[in-house]
Amino acid sequence: MADVTPLRNPDFRRLWLAGVVTVIGAGLTLFAVPVQIYALTQSSAYVGLTGVFGLVPLVVFGLWGGALADRMDRRTLLIITAVGLGVSSVLLWVQAALSVNNVWVVLCLLSVQQAFFAVNSPTRAAAIPRMLPLDQLPAANALNMTVQQFGFIAGPLLAGILLKWVDLSALYMIDAIACVAPIWATIQLHKMPPSGVSKDARTNGFRDVLDGFRYLAGHKIVLMSFVVDLIAMIFGMPRILFPQIAHEGFGDPADGGTVIALLSAAISAGAVIGGVFSGWFHRIDRQGLAVVVSIVVWGLAMVGFGLTAHAPLLWPALFFLMIGGIADMVSAAFRTTILQSVATDDVRGRLQGVFTVVVAGGPRVADVTHGAVAAVVGTTAAAAGGGALVVVGVVIAALLVPVFVRFRTSSAESPRLLAASDEQRPSDS
Numbered sequence: 001m002a003d004v005t006p007l008r009n010p011d012f013r014r015l016w017l018a019g020v021v022t023v024i025g026a027g028l029t030l031f032a033v034p035v036q037i038y039a040l041t042q043s044s045a046y047v048g049l050t051g052v053f054g055l056v057p058l059v060v061f062g063l064w065g066g067a068l069a070d071r072m073d074r075r076t077l078l079i080i081t082a083v084g085l086g087v088s089s090v091l092l093w094v095q096a097a098l099s100v101n102n103v104w105v106v107l108c109l110l111s112v113q114q115a116f117f118a119v120n121s122p123t124r125a126a127a128i129p130r131m132l133p134l135d136q137l138p139a140a141n142a143l144n145m146t147v148q149q150f151g152f153i154a155g156p157l158l159a160g161i162l163l164k165w166v167d168l169s170a171l172y173m174i175d176a177i178a179c180v181a182p183i184w185a186t187i188q189l190h191k192m193p194p195s196g197v198s199k200d201a202r203t204n205g206f207r208d209v210l211d212g213f214r215y216l217a218g219h220k221i222v223l224m225s226f227v228v229d230l231i232a233m234i235f236g237m238p239r240i241l242f243p244q245i246a247h248e249g250f251g252d253p254a255d256g257g258t259v260i261a262l263l264s265a266a267i268s269a270g271a272v273i274g275g276v277f278s279g280w281f282h283r284i285d286r287q288g289l290a291v292v293v294s295i296v297v298w299g300l301a302m303v304g305f306g307l308t309a310h311a312p313l314l315w316p317a318l319f320f321l322m323i324g325g326i327a328d329m330v331s332a333a334f335r336t337t338i339l340q341s342v343a344t345d346d347v348r349g350r351l352q353g354v355f356t357v358v359v360a361g362g363p364r365v366a367d368v369t370h371g372a373v374a375a376v377v378g379t380t381a382a383a384a385g386g387g388a389l390v391v392v393g394v395v396i397a398a399l400l401v402p403v404f405v406r407f408r409t410s411s412a413e414s415p416r417l418l419a420a421s422d423e424q425r426p427s428d429s
Contacts, residue, residue: 001276001277001279002139002142002143002146002276002279003139003142003278003281004139004143005139006132006136006139009131009132009136010188011131011188011190012131012132012140014184014185014188015182015185015189016143016147017181017185018181018182018184018185019147019148019182020150021178022151022178022179022181022182023147023148023150023151023154023155024151024154024155024178025089025155025174025175025176025177025178025179026151026155026178027151027152027155027156027159028155028158028159028162028171028172028175029092029171029172029175030155030156031155031156031159031160031171032096032168032171032172033050033106033110034047034050035168036106037050037103037106040101040102040103040106046103050107050110051364053108053110053111053114054110054111054114055361055364056111057111057114057115057118058114058117058356058357058360058361059118059357059360059361060115060118061114061115061116061118061119062118062119062121062122062353062354062357062360063209063212063350063353063354063357064353065077065081065118065119065120065121065123065356066122066126066209066212066349066350066351066352066356067208067212067349067350067353068119068123069119069122069126069127069348069349069350069352069353070194070208070347070348070349070350071208072194073191073192073193073194074123074127074130074192074194074349075127075189075191075192076191077120078120078123078124078127078182078186078189079183079186079187081116081117081119081120081123082120082183082186083183084112084115084116085113085117085120085179085182086176086179086180088109088113088116089113089175089176089179090176091112092106092109092113092175093169093172093173093175095109096167096168096169096172097169097172097173118356121352121356122349122350122353122355122356123349123352125336125340125352125355126340126345126348126349127192128140128141128144128340129340129341129345130192130345134341134409135282135409137336137337137340137341138278138281138282138284138287138333138337139278139279139281139282141332141336141337141340142274142275142278142281142329142333143275145271145275145329145333145336146271146274146276149268149269149271149272149275149325150268150272152265153269153272157265159171194346208350209353211347211350212350212351212354213354215350215351216351216354219342219343220401220404221288221338221342221403221404221407222338222343222351224404225291225338225339225404226354226355227397228295228331228335228394228397228404229331229332229335229359229362230358230362231295231390231393231394232295232299232331232362232390232394233362233363233365234362234365234369235299235366235369235387235389235393236299236302236366236386236387236389236390237366237367237370237386238302238305238306238366238370238379238382238383238386239264239363239366239367240366240367240370240371241309241374241379241382241383242264243260244374245263245309245310245317245379245383246259246260246263248379249309249379250310250311250314251311259314262314263317266321267321267324267325268325269322269325270321270322270323270324270325270326270328270329271326271328271329272325273325273326274325274327274328274329274330275329278330278333281330281333281334284334284409285408285409286406286407286408287334287337287338287407288338288404288405288407288408289405289406289407290330290331290334291330291331291334291335291338291404292394292395292398292405294327294328294330294331294334295331295390295394296391296395297323297327298324298327298328298387298390299387299388299389299390299391299394300387300391301320301321301323301324301327301387302320302324302383302384302386303383303384303387303388303391304316304320305320305321305324305387306381306382306384306385306387307380308320309383310380337409338407339352339355341409366386369386370383370386373386
């Protein structure tokens with residue numbers, strides 16, 4: 001079972017408990033926004049704009065937010081962004097309750113909300129190593145990711161149930177109320193002032209971001225944690241194919257039905273299972289090897305899904321997606337731990353910002369590539385072939401950068417690791 005040792009730390013416990021509430025509220029808003037936009041426009045093209053209005057602030061403010069997390073007190077930054085998320089949720093509720101009925105207002109408020117999230121996410125991740133010892137980071141990351149994946153399932157399901165009795169504005173209102181929890185939790189945290197950061201007033205955010213990229217370019221272990229994740233997501237994330245597979249492969253209605261709901265929830269369900277049974281994570285010392293193996297399993301699972309994604313093989317297809325979700329949970333927990341434990345604290349926020357961009361951008365690139373390939377060769381070849389490319393790609397990457405596979409958590413704080421991995425300290429950032 002999951003290792004709950006990190007919950008003994010008061011700061012981490014408050015953040016985690018607040019997260020249980022907020023992920024469900026956030027799930028309601030993520031469900032409500034595209035539903036409201038479609039109701040206003042009756043156009044999938046406008047619904048598709050949510051991807052643009054959501055991704056651009058994630059990229060821009062994810063990088064800038066990481067730089068801020070290295071330059072100011074992380075507790076203060078968490079409070080500011082938690083309040084910003086709450087205010088944006090309140091404004092979404094107000095526009096729905098007052099029936100403003102303007103799609104651009106909804107999209108702009110979504111962008112504002114995602115901007116605050118993009119700053120909050122790397123700050124929160126960079127704060128965790130200041131709360132917990134190194135050996136508790138895998139368990140802490142598993143606990144956080146389990147809650148996140150639970151929200152991906154519970155939020156939409158709860159929204160579908162609630163809409164039978166309330167209107168869309170109530171979903172926004174519940175999210176706004178849920179935002180009180182993280183505000184309270186962050187106010188209770190201990191101060192986390194920046195460590196080892198230059199006070200040169202001439203230094204700006206753009207230079208800070210560039211310094212973070214320079215650090216990343218000279219740090220093979222951290223760089224590889226991003227590379228293998230991009231390989232896994234770009235080649236192996238078939239979510240954009242779910243509507244076509246559900247309709248053509250299993251006879252679901254073209255406008256959605258039970259099968260697409262099951263397909264959409266399967267990966268997150270597997271991730272929750274992986275998190276619940278994550279008690280063994282702390283015993284893994286060779287975390288680089290664990291990441292490579294889990295991504296290989298992810299790729300093989302997507303091959304299995306592609307080959308079974310047609311009637312009457314629905315349950316085998318769901319099984320392979322759930323196996324993929326478990327593997328993704330393992331990979332994500334250890335990649336996050338590697339980033340948190342190896343990077344120095346004065347650059348950790350910026351690298352978490354890059355991590356946020358990679359996690360947000362990889363699946364969206366996958367949507368484009370899988371959709372284009374499926375239009376030419378079909379969904380089976382797109383999904384199964386993508387999974388095979390994941391296996392080949394991650395094995396080649398591991399062979400080219402063996403220091404990542406050899407990485408051990410027990411040596412993360414050893415000076416010898418620096419020489420072994422050709423790491424470079426950040427400049428005067």
